[in-house]
Amino acid sequence: MYEAPDRYKRMIAARLPGGESAGFARESGGNASPLKDAQLIARGQLAPFFALTNIVAALLFTVALWGSVEASWLLGWAGVLAMLNYAAMRWSQSQAVTCVGRAGHSVPTSLMIGDVVIRAVVWLTLPLYLFSGLGTGDQIIVGTLIAGVGIAGLGLVVVFACAVAWMSAFTAGLSGALLLMQSTVGFQQMLAMLLVLGVSIVGILTVARWAAGQLKTNADMGSQSESASLLLQEYEQRGVGWLWQVDAENRVAYISSRMGALIGRPSSQILGYSLPALLGGHSDLGRVLLDKQAFTNLEMELKTARGNRWISLSGDPIIDTAGRFEGFRGVGLDITDVRHTQERLTHLANVDVLSGLPNRGRVRQLLGEALRAATAGNVPCAIMFLDLDGFKPVNDTFGHPKGDAVLQAVAKRLCDEVGADGHVGRLGGDEFAIVVPDAQSRRKIEQMADRIIVAIAEPFLIDGTEIRIGVSVGCAFGPIDGATVDDLILKADLALYQAKDAGRGVVRYFSSELQSEQEDRVRLEADIRAALESRQFYLAFQPLVSAKNQKLVGFEALVRWNHPRRGFVPPNVFIPVAEECGLMGPLGEFIIEEACRAAASWPEPITVALNVSPKQIILPNLPNVVSQALARHKLPGNRLELEVTEGVFLDSSSRSLDVLGRLRALGVGIALDDFGTGYSSIGYLNKAVFHKLKIDGSFVRDAGTRPGNVAIIKSIVSLAKDFRMSVTAEGVETAEDFERMRELGCDTIQGYLFGKPLSYDRANQLVMGLGARKIAS
Numbered sequence: 001m002y003e004a005p006d007r008y009k010r011m012i013a014a015r016l017p018g019g020e021s022a023g024f025a026r027e028s029g030g031n032a033s034p035l036k037d038a039q040l041i042a043r044g045q046l047a048p049f050f051a052l053t054n055i056v057a058a059l060l061f062t063v064a065l066w067g068s069v070e071a072s073w074l075l076g077w078a079g080v081l082a083m084l085n086y087a088a089m090r091w092s093q094s095q096a097v098t099c100v101g102r103a104g105h106s107v108p109t110s111l112m113i114g115d116v117v118i119r120a121v122v123w124l125t126l127p128l129y130l131f132s133g134l135g136t137g138d139q140i141i142v143g144t145l146i147a148g149v150g151i152a153g154l155g156l157v158v159v160f161a162c163a164v165a166w167m168s169a170f171t172a173g174l175s176g177a178l179l180l181m182q183s184t185v186g187f188q189q190m191l192a193m194l195l196v197l198g199v200s201i202v203g204i205l206t207v208a209r210w211a212a213g214q215l216k217t218n219a220d221m222g223s224q225s226e227s228a229s230l231l232l233q234e235y236e237q238r239g240v241g242w243l244w245q246v247d248a249e250n251r252v253a254y255i256s257s258r259m260g261a262l263i264g265r266p267s268s269q270i271l272g273y274s275l276p277a278l279l280g281g282h283s284d285l286g287r288v289l290l291d292k293q294a295f296t297n298l299e300m301e302l303k304t305a306r307g308n309r310w311i312s313l314s315g316d317p318i319i320d321t322a323g324r325f326e327g328f329r330g331v332g333l334d335i336t337d338v339r340h341t342q343e344r345l346t347h348l349a350n351v352d353v354l355s356g357l358p359n360r361g362r363v364r365q366l367l368g369e370a371l372r373a374a375t376a377g378n379v380p381c382a383i384m385f386l387d388l389d390g391f392k393p394v395n396d397t398f399g400h401p402k403g404d405a406v407l408q409a410v411a412k413r414l415c416d417e418v419g420a421d422g423h424v425g426r427l428g429g430d431e432f433a434i435v436v437p438d439a440q441s442r443r444k445i446e447q448m449a450d451r452i453i454v455a456i457a458e459p460f461l462i463d464g465t466e467i468r469i470g471v472s473v474g475c476a477f478g479p480i481d482g483a484t485v486d487d488l489i490l491k492a493d494l495a496l497y498q499a500k501d502a503g504r505g506v507v508r509y510f511s512s513e514l515q516s517e518q519e520d521r522v523r524l525e526a527d528i529r530a531a532l533e534s535r536q537f538y539l540a541f542q543p544l545v546s547a548k549n550q551k552l553v554g555f556e557a558l559v560r561w562n563h564p565r566r567g568f569v570p571p572n573v574f575i576p577v578a579e580e581c582g583l584m585g586p587l588g589e590f591i592i593e594e595a596c597r598a599a600a601s602w603p604e605p606i607t608v609a610l611n612v613s614p615k616q617i618i619l620p621n622l623p624n625v626v627s628q629a630l631a632r633h634k635l636p637g638n639r640l641e642l643e644v645t646e647g648v649f650l651d652s653s654s655r656s657l658d659v660l661g662r663l664r665a666l667g668v669g670i671a672l673d674d675f676g677t678g679y680s681s682i683g684y685l686n687k688a689v690f691h692k693l694k695i696d697g698s699f700v701r702d703a704g705t706r707p708g709n710v711a712i713i714k715s716i717v718s719l720a721k722d723f724r725m726s727v728t729a730e731g732v733e734t735a736e737d738f739e740r741m742r743e744l745g746c747d748t749i750q751g752y753l754f755g756k757p758l759s760y761d762r763a764n765q766l767v768m769g770l771g772a773r774k775i776a777s
């Protein structure tokens with residue numbers, strides 16, 4: 001029997017996404033289908049049987065009628081029939097090869113039916129022609145052969161229409177011969193012949209239907225199987241991963257060549273070996289295989305000739321129809337590149353780009369690990385928060401590139417000082433942190449902090465420029481000071497705040513007293529908010545007198561707070577809190593409003609000066625607040641004076657100068673308070689925004705005993721005159737101080753000699769009763 005080539009069997013199996021066969025999807029798009037191509041192949045396989053049956057039946061007919069019919073007719077008919085069936089057989093076999101697959105030509109069903117009908121007609125031609133002239137015995141032989149040849153339709157069952165055509169032709173031929181021709185066959189013999197043919201018809205057509213169903217089922221199953229096979233081959237060939245299978249003893253039954261290449265051995269040599277042993281004896285793999293349960297994404301490191309690689313395995317147990325475990329099959333992936341990418345991303349997510357140190361998130365992780373170890377091992381850990389002192393002017397003066405270089409140099413010095421005793425991280429900006437896992441020796445931590453302060457205080461040489469900064473350190477110990485990361489960070493931050501408040505360049509350690517101070521500060525902040533709403537703040541007024549004639553020329557308005565429970569709260573206590581919690585804006589508006597109200601109630605020569613916080617001077621709406629207050633009280637701008645300190649130039653000097661310029665445009669006087677005590681503001685005196693310099697009281701009080709102070713005051717007065725500014729001396733408490741300041745050229749005097757800060761009522765009495773007389777007497 002004819003066997004279809006393997007390549008055509010594969011064509012039958014491959015299916016397209018729409019359910020059709022990839023092998024049968026012809027370019028012409030005709031009537032191709034998996035079933036029809038399967039029929040052509042099966043038809044080619046059965047063609048020898050069908051042809052041989054026809055030829056043998058013809059030979060039997062020839063032998064049976066030899067001597068009754070002319071030999072030439074019998075031999076000629078048999079020869080034609082043999083050649084026709086042989087040619088038809090070869091044609092069917094050729095179609096099974098050339099007419100299937102994507103490039104094959106469609107074979108119409110009508111063409112196959114025509115082939116069958118032609119062969120049936122040629123076979124029936126001579127028997128029917130001779131039937132009426134034969135004797136009874138020969139007619140019985142001919143009828144029996146016709147009925148028998150009809151059974152040859154079994155060779156056509158793969159094409160149902162052809163089987164129907166063949167059986168119809170022989171049924172019609174036999175029925176016509178027996179019923180319409182001069183038949184001498186007895187009724188019983190006739191009935192037997194027709195019964196045999198009828199049973200053959202029913203049987204052959206039944207088999208034909210069953211065969212068609214089987215072909216379709218086999219084609220579908222083959223398509224699905226081959227489709228899966230092709231997909232798996234694609235999966236392996238394109239480098240996505242590999243396939244593996246083990247038996248019940250975890251011995252390799254199949255493994256892709258790519259996995260063999262990774263292990264360093266041909267896949268054929270791996271068969272029969274234990275998979276866990278081949279992969280380095282990983283216990284996790286042995287455990288999941290022993291559990292006989294499905295698993296996914298089991299990652300393991302594999303040592304290979306190309307170095308260590310990471311692979312991921314997934315597998316499902318193989319269970320036979322009887323429920324017996326037969327092993328595992330699954331897929332594997334080389335995830336080395338993915339792991340490296342994840343590690344790079346994790347590194348980038350945990351590292352500060354500028355310094356290369358752990359970033360804020362990573363510092364928290366390190367502190368969490370240290371805190372857990374400290375809790376479990378009863379060995380305390382420590383967290384240090386570091387804030388650089390004087391770093392802001394570095395960026396403003398030298399630019400951010402040099403500022404970044406300084407930060408990098410600071411990071412290096414910190415790492416050098418800490419060494420292997422801790423982890424240095426950068427929290428952002430000019431803030432750093434150090435996590436010390438073993439802080440059992442407090443002295444060791446204190447020495448480390450002292451070394452860091454000394455190291456950072458050493459000058460940095462950046463591109464030939466010497467830059468000096470400092471550092472303040474706050475430290476807390478865990479789990480002593482805090483049992484959680486957030487709590488410990490808060491405690492270290494409080495200690496740093498205290499270090500900053502203590503003058504900077506120092507280290508402070510968290511203590512319960514510091515906690516109490518912080519809690520008190522929080523309560524103070526809430527009290528300030530409540531005081532603003534209930535108007536607990538008020539102004540006190542300290543007199544300003546002319547150095548020439550000692551006449552009252554104005555007041556400095558000073559904010560005061562008489563707390564209902566705390567009593568008198570000094571400004572140096574609540575002002576910093578108001579600045580830090582963002583309340584300086586509304587508090588400053590209150591001071592401006594009350595100062596303008598008071599000044600408007602006094603005669604025109606009297607001016608009112610008030611201090612403006614550095615946090616307030618950078619607010620863009622400050623000029624609008626002042627302008628609206630002046631307008632509400634119909635007060636000329638030149639009767640209001642705003643005093644600022646040199647601290648306004650430490651941060652955002654350009655914004656400060658812009659606000660000061662807008663205030664000066666309103667006619668408001670701008671005085672530079674405590675001149676000479678800050679870092680340096682001489683460069684801002686030529687900006688045409690200041691009209692007065694105020695000499696700090698510390699210079700005035702020590703001028704009698706320190707000649708150097710006199711020289712400083714002379715320089716300040718001379719500088720002010722050059723810029724056409726007036727000079728006020730603060731802190732004048734004695735007549736000697738007054739005479740000295742007047743002789744040195746000061747224009748206005750302020751101090752206890754002429755009065756302490758007064759309430760508005762006392763100040764108003766002073767203005768109304770003593771405005772034209774000398775106050776000192």
